[in-house]
Amino acid sequence: MGENVIETFNLTKKYDRFIAVNNLNLRVQRGEVFGLLGPNGAGKTTTILMLLGLTDPTSGKVSVLGMDPSRKTLSVKSRVGYIPDTVGFYEELTARENLIYIAKLNGLSGNQAYQRIDEVLTRVGLHEEADHRVATFSRGMRQRLGVADVLIKQPQLIIMDEPTQGLDPEGAREFLELIRDLKKEGITILLSSHLLHQVQAVCDRVGLFHKGRMVLEGSVTELAKQVLGRAYRVVLEADGDKEVIINALKKIPGQVGVHAKDGKYYEVEAEHDIRPDVARAVVQSGAALLRLDVEAQSLDDIYARYFEEVKHAPQN
Amino acid sequence: MPRKTKQPTPPVEREGSPWTGLWAVVTKEMADHMTSARMRILEVLIVLTAAGSVYSAMQQLRETVGQDPYLFLKLFTTARDPLPSFINFLVFLVPLIAIALAFDSINAEFSRRTLSRVLAQPIYRDALLMGKFLGAFFTLSLVLTAIWMLIFGLGIVGLGLPPSTEEVARSLWFLLATIFYGGIWLAVAVVFSIVFRQPATAALASIAVWLFFTVFWGILASLFAQTISPVQYGTMDEIIRQTETQIALSRLSPNTLYAESMIAILQPTVRTTSFLLPTQLEGAVMGSPLPLRQSLLLIWPQFTGLIAVTILLFALGYVLFQRQEIRA
Numbered sequence: 008m009g010e011n012v013i014e015t016f017n018l019t020k021k022y023d024r025f026i027a028v029n030n031l032n033l034r035v036q037r038g039e040v041f042g043l044l045g046p047n048g049a050g051k052t053t054t055i056l057m058l059l060g061l062t063d064p065t066s067g068k069v070s071v072l073g074m075d076p077s078r079k080t081l082s083v084k085s086r087v088g089y090i091p092d093t094v095g096f097y098e099e100l101t102a103r104e105n106l107i108y109i110a111k112l113n114g115l116s117g118n119q120a121y122q123r124i125d126e127v128l129t130r131v132g133l134h135e136e137a138d139h140r141v142a143t144f145s146r147g148m149r150q151r152l153g154v155a156d157v158l159i160k161q162p163q164l165i166i167m168d169e170p171t172q173g174l175d176p177e178g179a180r181e182f183l184e185l186i187r188d189l190k191k192e193g194i195t196i197l198l199s200s201h202l203l204h205q206v207q208a209v210c211d212r213v214g215l216f217h218k219g220r221m222v223l224e225g226s227v228t229e230l231a232k233q234v235l236g237r238a239y240r241v242v243l244e245a246d247g248d249k250e251v252i253i254n255a256l257k258k259i260p261g262q263v264g265v266h267a268k269d270g271k272y273y274e275v276e277a278e279h280d281i282r283p284d285v286a287r288a289v290v291q292s293g294a295a296l297l298r299l300d301v302e303a304q305s306l307d308d309i310y311a312r313y314f315e316e317v318k319h320a321p322q323n
Numbered sequence: 324m325p326r327k328t329k330q331p332t333p334p335v336e337r338e339g340s341p342w343t344g345l346w347a348v349v350t351k352e353m354a355d356h357m358t359s360a361r362m363r364i365l366e367v368l369i370v371l372t373a374a375g376s377v378y379s380a381m382q383q384l385r386e387t388v389g390q391d392p393y394l395f396l397k398l399f400t401t402a403r404d405p406l407p408s409f410i411n412f413l414v415f416l417v418p419l420i421a422i423a424l425a426f427d428s429i430n431a432e433f434s435r436r437t438l439s440r441v442l443a444q445p446i447y448r449d450a451l452l453m454g455k456f457l458g459a460f461f462t463l464s465l466v467l468t469a470i471w472m473l474i475f476g477l478g479i480v481g482l483g484l485p486p487s488t489e490e491v492a493r494s495l496w497f498l499l500a501t502i503f504y505g506g507i508w509l510a511v512a513v514v515f516s517i518v519f520r521q522p523a524t525a526a527l528a529s530i531a532v533w534l535f536f537t538v539f540w541g542i543l544a545s546l547f548a549q550t551i552s553p554v555q556y557g558t559m560d561e562i563i564r565q566t567e568t569q570i571a572l573s574r575l576s577p578n579t580l581y582a583e584s585m586i587a588i589l590q591p592t593v594r595t596t597s598f599l600l601p602t603q604l605e606g607a608v609m610g611s612p613l614p615l616r617q618s619l620l621l622i623w624p625q626f627t628g629l630i631a632v633t634i635l636l637f638a639l640g641y642v643l644f645q646r647q648e649i650r651a
Binding site for chain 2: 095
């Protein structure tokens, strides 16, 4: 940890007058899963293409694995795997034939290539279908073939653009499992998505993109602190006098907000986990504590809140 | 049309060879072409054409066996109603084959969404484009060589004569020129496949260009010649000038370049691809064949022209492709 796999300095990309990426400073460390979040057209894909040297930046610098992708193109591309948003294959060829082509482009041939293709196909669970034509594959199988495709070059970094888009829940779950496995092997992963709960499920850190800028960056908990001003929300059910309970809860050090909900439910927001304090306070106030739970902050909340604020903020 | 962006100003030195992975692309392309249904249709078409025109040429030649020292070459050039001669067929067919091989070379990669995946491999765009072109070019060469051999085989069986060394040499040059004539149309189709995102549009555009040169350019050339060098008083000078202008204009068409070089190389008695005044023929033995070297000299401009146009068009496609944004 600590070593930066991806670094960008004031990276900017302009298409005529439209600024797709604006002064981006992105850092991704070795071994982490980093999620690029943001609405469509926020500059995620453009950023990815610049990281791969497939598009030249208008200004700024990129460093991937310590190399400049537009100078050391071949070195970067032989170490970085890329799964585009809708990954395409040669439909009339079989899965294996598709991979043979990619292996050859990576300078592998003969037994070495065949062996590795077998390995990666088994890895992603497509061994049985290896000799079927890709035209017969489902969306989820194609996506897994996309992973097999990048694993051939034994990458240090894998970049995925919207990897779970269009997958059914089961397919998405399996795919996220695959991402976790890759992380365990020490492969750094950068993925872009707007499916928030999936990003939250696998990413160590996320960066929120808006209009070509990365407006927020950090772990989900950190973002929650920044955007929502609180990281924990304790939900409890208690039987007793409403006034008394609320007063007791408000006295807890570290709470930032107490809300009475329908019926016997209450909500306490705090910057850290204050469940023991809440339990004690309720019991000491003489009420009966029926249930106590902490609700994790969801990325959905952060996302929704952030864009709500942006919408209401005066345009600069 | 794809969006274009300015390349960064400082020249960036690239790592490694631009041709890394070239042969992987070439072999894959050739394998694709050889197994495609499109190719089978073309093969059937061209074999039928070759067999048909050579058969009818042989019917015609049977009557004159023994009188011509270049009987084998006549197989390529003799026509008998209702079929045109084999080279007339080729002028017509080779562009179609070439266009069919290449009209979707780049845009199909876009529409199948394989382009970004392939370009994310450790190769440069140079290798992909060159590989696509060479893959189609080698396939075309293979097909044309097969037909060439087929005609020779049919000729030996049908006429009962082996070809002379000179005939083999001449027909090899003919093969080479035919391949490069196809190369031009390959390059045209590749350029359109880069410019247009829809394969159908690219095919249509290529066919439009082909139709333009096949049907309309001849008419336009004579129209332009009349405007550029008008015949006002009907003097010999004026008429010659107008004819020269017309010939020069018609040579802008690859079809003319090819047809002219074919006639000169396959008919050794042809002494000019333009016209001759009686005064220039003084001392010439009429009807005597030229040696191969002289025939080659005669068509050298046309021949190099064919190769040059292929290279120029490919270079154009190359520049367009390098500047293209690869995101869909």
